[in-house]
Amino acid sequence: MFRVILYSQWKWSRFIIGLGTVAGFGLPILSVQSATRTGDHPLQAGELLQTIQSWGALYPVLAAALAVLVAIATWAPDHRGRHVHALTLPLPRWRYALLRFGAGLALLAPPVLAVLIGAGLATALAAIPAGLQGYPVALAARFALAVGVGYAVFFAISAGTTRTASAILLVIGALIVIQVVARVAAVDLDVVTRLQILLVNWPGPLAIFTGRWMLIDV
Amino acid sequence: MSNAIELQDLHYRAGKSFAFTNLNLHVPTGSIYGFLGPNGSGKTTTIRVVLGLLRPRAGRVTVLGRDMPADAPSILARTGFVPEQPHLDPTLTVRETLRFQAAFYPSWDRTWAEQLLRSFDLDERLPFGRLSKGQKGKVMMLLALAQRPELLVLDEPTDGLDPVVRRDMLTALVDYVSQREATVFISSHLVHELERICDWVGVMDNGQLITELPMDRFKSGIKRLQVVQAPPDLAGTPFTLLARESNGGACESWIVRGWEPEMTMYFDGIGASLQTVIDLDLEEGFVELLRTFRAPRG
Amino acid sequence: MYSRGCRILIATLLAAPPLVGQTVGELRARADSLARDWRQANALADLQDTLRHLARRSGRDTIRVGALTILANTSPLPLQEAAAQAWPVIERLYGPAAQAIAEHPIVILAVDPDTAVDRPPVGPGLQVPWNLSVRDLTRLLQSRVDLGPVDPGLREWLRGSLLLRDDTARRRSMVYVQLVTAPSVAVRRCFLGAVAACRDALSLSEAPDILTRWYDPAERRALATRMYLSPAGAGQTRVLSCKSGNDSACLDLLESSPPARPLDYEARFTLVELALHVGGRDAFLRLLDANPRDVADRLAAVAGVGVDSLVARWLGEIRAARPVPADVPPLGTWVALGWMGVFAAFGLGSSRWRVS
Numbered sequence: 001m002f003r004v005i006l007y008s009q010w011k012w013s014r015f016i017i018g019l020g021t022v023a024g025f026g027l028p029i030l031s032v033q034s035a036t037r038t039g040d041h042p043l044q045a046g047e048l049l050q051t052i053q054s055w056g057a058l059y060p061v062l063a064a065a066l067a068v069l070v071a072i073a074t075w076a077p078d079h080r081g082r083h084v085h086a087l088t089l090p091l092p093r094w095r096y097a098l099l100r101f102g103a104g105l106a107l108l109a110p111p112v113l114a115v116l117i118g119a120g121l122a123t124a125l126a127a128i129p130a131g132l133q134g135y136p137v138a139l140a141a142r143f144a145l146a147v148g149v150g151y152a153v154f155f156a157i158s159a160g161t162t163r164t165a166s167a168i169l170l171v172i173g174a175l176i177v178i179q180v181v182a183r184v185a186a187v188d189l190d191v192v193t194r195l196q197i198l199l200v201n202w203p204g205p206l207a208i209f210t211g212r213w214m215l216i217d218v
Numbered sequence: 219m220s221n222a223i224e225l226q227d228l229h230y231r232a233g234k235s236f237a238f239t240n241l242n243l244h245v246p247t248g249s250i251y252g253f254l255g256p257n258g259s260g261k262t263t264t265i266r267v268v269l270g271l272l273r274p275r276a277g278r279v280t281v282l283g284r285d286m287p288a289d290a291p292s293i294l295a296r297t298g299f300v301p302e303q304p305h306l307d308p309t310l311t312v313r314e315t316l317r318f319q320a321a322f323y324p325s326w327d328r329t330w331a332e333q334l335l336r337s338f339d340l341d342e343r344l345p346f347g348r349l350s351k352g353q354k355g356k357v358m359m360l361l362a363l364a365q366r367p368e369l370l371v372l373d374e375p376t377d378g379l380d381p382v383v384r385r386d387m388l389t390a391l392v393d394y395v396s397q398r399e400a401t402v403f404i405s406s407h408l409v410h411e412l413e414r415i416c417d418w419v420g421v422m423d424n425g426q427l428i429t430e431l432p433m434d435r436f437k438s439g440i441k442r443l444q445v446v447q448a449p450p451d452l453a454g455t456p457f458t459l460l461a462r463e464s465n466g467g468a469c470e471s472w473i474v475r476g477w478e479p480e481m482t483m484y485f486d487g488i489g490a491s492l493q494t495v496i497d498l499d500l501e502e503g504f505v506e507l508l509r510t511f512r513a514p515r516g
Numbered sequence: 517m518y519s520r521g522c523r524i525l526i527a528t529l530l531a532a533p534p535l536v537g538q539t540v541g542e543l544r545a546r547a548d549s550l551a552r553d554w555r556q557a558n559a560l561a562d563l564q565d566t567l568r569h570l571a572r573r574s575g576r577d578t579i580r581v582g583a584l585t586i587l588a589n590t591s592p593l594p595l596q597e598a599a600a601q602a603w604p605v606i607e608r609l610y611g612p613a614a615q616a617i618a619e620h621p622i623v624i625l626a627v628d629p630d631t632a633v634d635r636p637p638v639g640p641g642l643q644v645p646w647n648l649s650v651r652d653l654t655r656l657l658q659s660r661v662d663l664g665p666v667d668p669g670l671r672e673w674l675r676g677s678l679l680l681r682d683d684t685a686r687r688r689s690m691v692y693v694q695l696v697t698a699p700s701v702a703v704r705r706c707f708l709g710a711v712a713a714c715r716d717a718l719s720l721s722e723a724p725d726i727l728t729r730w731y732d733p734a735e736r737r738a739l740a741t742r743m744y745l746s747p748a749g750a751g752q753t754r755v756l757s758c759k760s761g762n763d764s765a766c767l768d769l770l771e772s773s774p775p776a777r778p779l780d781y782e783a784r785f786t787l788v789e790l791a792l793h794v795g796g797r798d799a800f801l802r803l804l805d806a807n808p809r810d811v812a813d814r815l816a817a818v819a820g821v822g823v824d825s826l827v828a829r830w831l832g833e834i835r836a837a838r839p840v841p842a843d844v845p846p847l848g849t850w851v852a853l854g855w856m857g858v859f860a861a862f863g864l865g866s867s868r869w870r871v872s
Contacts, residue, residue, distance in 0.1 A: 045698075045699075101864070138841070148852070156859040208852045213843070
């Protein structure tokens with residue numbers, strides 16, 4: 001069962017996975033190449049770190065994009081048929097959803113591996129200044145976690161009914177309205193910032209995306 | 219006689235506009251049950267409740283002797299379903315779709331599936347999304363039949379299909395039923411089609427099951443009588459008078475149910491004259507039944 | 517203020533010895549000393565004004581813990597508790613030298629944190645809202661420690677505050693990053709273990725060719741061209757010459773407008789911290805002593821070891837303080853996996869996947 005579900009999801013998401021794999025492989029290599037200077041400027045560790053840090057901002061973007069698109073592709077076959085086929089298959093529904101979840105995770109493995117291989121190659125071939133070292137495994141592991149968390153979030157959203165999505169949007173809208181009213185009434189209540197802090201700082205769900213993504217560091 | 223499908227005191231509401239209450243329906247095991255009703259009568263909703271896609275507010279649903287939705291996986295493993303609208307992955311080819319379906323059904327008959335593939339003349343390399351409406355219908359029927367189900371649930375399977383495709387699909391259905399004692403629950407508003415294959419009929423209108431009885435009783439039971447000089451008030455009719463219309467002058471046209479030939483003597487008793495007794499086909503009987511059901515009381 | 521200043525000036529001048537017969541060097545030293553006295557006198561006069569001001573406005577509190585003295589108006593501010601926490605740290609960091617802060621009480625004006633209430637006009641004393649926490653107040657007191665003026669030589673070398681804080685590990689990690697990333701050949705050689713290069717990088721050497729010892733020709737060229745992006749006149753010629761590879765031209769440009777030192781204040785401060793730590797409890801007193809004037813020798817005297825030995829030890833401490841890239845906290849992996857499970861469960865438990 002898992003194989004056929006994986007295959008059906010692969011047909012929907014192969015383009016995304018292909019692009020993501022190429023991007024995952026190329027990103028670390030391009031970042032190190034960009035940081036390496038020849039000619040007039042000697043290899044400067046400070047500038048290298050700054051360049052690596054700048055490129056590093058693309059990893060969470062790539063992770064989030066892959067997560068969203070693969071999560072959508074996970075449910076695309078069933079969304080088209082309004083889930084009738086899935087709901088009439090002879091297995092517990094949670095198990096079917098679990099198979100879909102697992103298939104999506106499996107499809108995200110190639111881009112993660114591509115990041116690992118690309119990062120490993122980039123750090124192996126680069127002349128890293130003394131005192132700095134490459135962290136290809138740590139970077140790839142973090143990328144894997146970010147992709148996994150993002151995929152789980154969007155999987156849950158995509159698996160939900162329209163009513164669930166509406167409820168979530170309603171809650172967000174209500175928070176924004178409360179914020180605006182509080183501001184107008186000069187009440188010291190900043191719910192949006194607090195929610196942002198809860199989500200983005202550890203141990204929030206989106207914390208894995210924030211911070212510095214450094215392929216090469218001290 | 220056991221029932222493959224039993225709905226007991228079912229209550230279901232969909233929004234403010236549609237509901238059915240105290241719905242009782244029985245599909246005998248081994249029968250081909252034609253589920254008739256006009257558009258919007260609740261046939262598809264009933265089928266979705268039977269398959270566990272919708273949850274009733276009250277009542278009990280028993281399919282193949284087990285409770286739905288508690289035993290849904292085991293029931294669905296023995297049930298083939300052909301929906302009204304295509305519901306399969308449009309990117310998978312016909313071959314891939316078969317492979318997908320086979321993975322979920324241990325009872326999948328590969329040989330039978332190949333046979334149907336040939337008899338339906340389907341190109342297995344084409345993606346499902348690129349098939350014509352008729353070809354899609356055939357694929358869905360193939361999937362339902364190839365898993366060798368005990369119960370087939372078909373929701374207007376031939377709606378919008380050309381006569382050739384309809385014939386092919388119904389032939390395959392009948393072939394299957396003849397090989398195996400399967401129960402078929404088929405809904406349609408194409409009454410003449412069901413007349414040929416069904417041995418039980420249930421009629422639904424506006425969320426209510428008007429009648430449910432063997433086909434031959436349904437067909438034979440409803441007659442059109444041409445009556446002359448009948449009195450305005452009638453009492454103690456031995457049959458059920460469904461409708462009474464004037465044809466001009468003293469001649470009237472009566473639609474009755476439960477007619478027996480010996481009932482002609484009744485007209486002598488009321489001073490009327492029975493001119494002719496006309497058999498109604500399923501469609502005529504169905505229309506008259508609906509008309510009667512919808513007519514205001516009193 | 518004018519009459520007070522005149523009185524101070526007259527008193528200072530009357531106390532000065534006759535100037536006849538003194539050398540230029542002696543006159544210069546005397547001028548420095550008079551300037552110090554002037555500043556001290558002014559500080560005392562300001563303090564007197566503040567105390568009078570406080571007494572006029574409200575009741576006055578005097579908090580003493582060890583040598584730490586705080587003058588404040590009566591308020592809910594938890595000064596006693598904060599002082600009790602601050603003083604042990606101050607005494608530990610500065611040793612016997614900490615007793616000198618008794619001569620420099622901290623004046624605090626506690627104010628109502630409600631912004632609608634009128635604040636007193638800005639004047640001497642530190643305005644502190646009285647809802648400040650004990651922890652923040654303790655840190656504030658530690659940052660206001662005043663041990664008196666630092667001699668110009670040390671001040672010029674350090675180029676920053678001599679205020680000691682209890683965050684050595686963090687500072688050393690920052691200096692590690694500097695050692696690795698600073699665009700200087702001296703710093704790179706220092707990181708690789710060359711003590712002489714460390715002395716240069718820490719500006720302990722007073723060699724005339726310090727620029728060539730700090731930066732190699734490529735770095736000098738990069739620095740000079742960056743500093744002179746839009747040169748005009750004769751400068752333009754030198755910049756072009758420097759860009760084309762003429763190192764003399766680059767050196768001329770850099771000498772006319774010296775660049776920043778390769779290592780910043782934090783690096784030099786950690787060296788001072790280490791010297792104090794090695795030197796023991798009285799080390800800070802020796803640091804404040806302006807003799808010997810050469811900073812390298814003075815640090816060696818503070819630490820009680822040779823300067824090369826001190827620098828080598830400093831390098832070892834810095835290299836041991838390599839920061840761990842902590843973009844994902846130790847439990848971060850489990851947190852992320854946990855959230856994956858939570859959201860997956862939400863997806864599996866969606867109402868679509870229960871009977872609806």
